[in-house]
Amino acid sequence: MRPFLLGTALVGAALAATVAAEAAPAGEIFELANRQLDELSGLALSHADPSVLWGHNDTGAGPVLYRIGPRGEDLGSVLLPDIGATDWEDIAAFEDRGGPALLVGDVGDNFAIRSFVTLYGVRDAGRGEPHLLWRLDFEYPDGPRDCEAIAVDSATRSILLVSKRDVPQRLYRLPLPEQPPKTRQVAEFLGEIGPLPVPTLGERIRAPLSANYAHAPTALDVSRDGTAAVLVTQRHAYVYRRDAGTGWAQAFRAPAAVFPLPRLDQVEAAALSADGRELVIGSESQPGRPDRPGRLARVALP
DSSP states (O other): OEEEOOOOOOOHHHGTEEEEESSSEEEEEEOHHHHHHHHOOOOEEOOTTTTTEEEEEOOSOOOOEEEEETSSSSEEEETTTOOSSSSSOEEEEEETTTEEEEEEEOOTTSSSSOOOOOEEEEEETSSSSOOOOEEEEEEEEOOOOOEEEEETTTTTTTEEEEEEESSSEEEEEEOOOOSSSSSOEEEEEEEOOOOOOOOOOOHHHOTTTTTTTTTTTOEEEEESSSEEEEEESSEEEEEEEOOOOOOOHHHHHEEEEEEEEOOOEEEEEEEEEEEESEEEEEEOOOTOOOTSOOEEEEEEEO
C-alpha cells in the first residue's frame, strides 16, 4: 500500500467547457495479488457483496471473471462456459428485477470490423457462483464503433455506451432486457458528449504511439441512484450530474467536474463505491516488469 496525493487539476483550453475541481483528493494504491489479472480491463463493485470487486482481463483472455478484494486481494476466479470473449472491455454491476446482476461488455472493436457486438447479463452471486441470464447482440445505427466504456442506470433501466475512437465521443443507449432478447438489437444514438482534451504536443513527443488515446474513454460507471456518471480516461475522471427530468444525452453535453487520476501504467477499469463518493480505478501490469503488476487506486470524489 502506498499513499498517493493527487495534485491540483490542470485544465487546458480544450477543456474550457469543463468545470475543473480545484484540488484533487488523496488516494491509496494497492497491487493486485492475482498475477493472472495482468490486463485488467473492467471493474464493478458487487451489489451482492460489497467486499467484492468483479474484474476481467482484456482481449483473448477467455470468459473468466475475477473476484478482487478492496485492497487488491485475490478472492478467486470463475469460468463462465456459456459466454464468448472476443474482446471484453468493461463490466457493470446493477440491480435487476431478480436481484444483483452484472453486465459484461464484449464490445471492443479496435479496427471497426465487427458487424455486431455482445452484452451478457450475469447473475451477481458475490462470493457464490455467477451464471448467465441473457445474451444481447447489438449493432450501432451508424456503423461499427470501438467501445471500452459501458454502464447501467438501473433507475431508467438503460445501458449506456460511450465510444472510444470518435472525436468527439458518441453516446449510445440500449434498454436493459426484461427477458432474453430473441433478435439482434440496434443501439440508440443519443448524441455527442462534451469535448474531452486532445493530446498536447508534449504528449505526442513523449509517446507518439499512445498519445492519441491518452484522453480516450476507457471506463464508465453510473451511481446507484442514477444521478451521476463517471467517465474515465488514462489521465482524468469526468463526473456528469443528472437532475430529475434531465436525460443522459443532456447530462453528457453539460460541463463536467474533472479531476486528475494517479499515474498508473494503463488505466482501463473503474467502479464507483456504493455511496458514489469514491472511485476505484484499475491498471494493467507493465509488460516484462514482474515488479509492476496491475494495481488498484482508491480515490475520493471531489
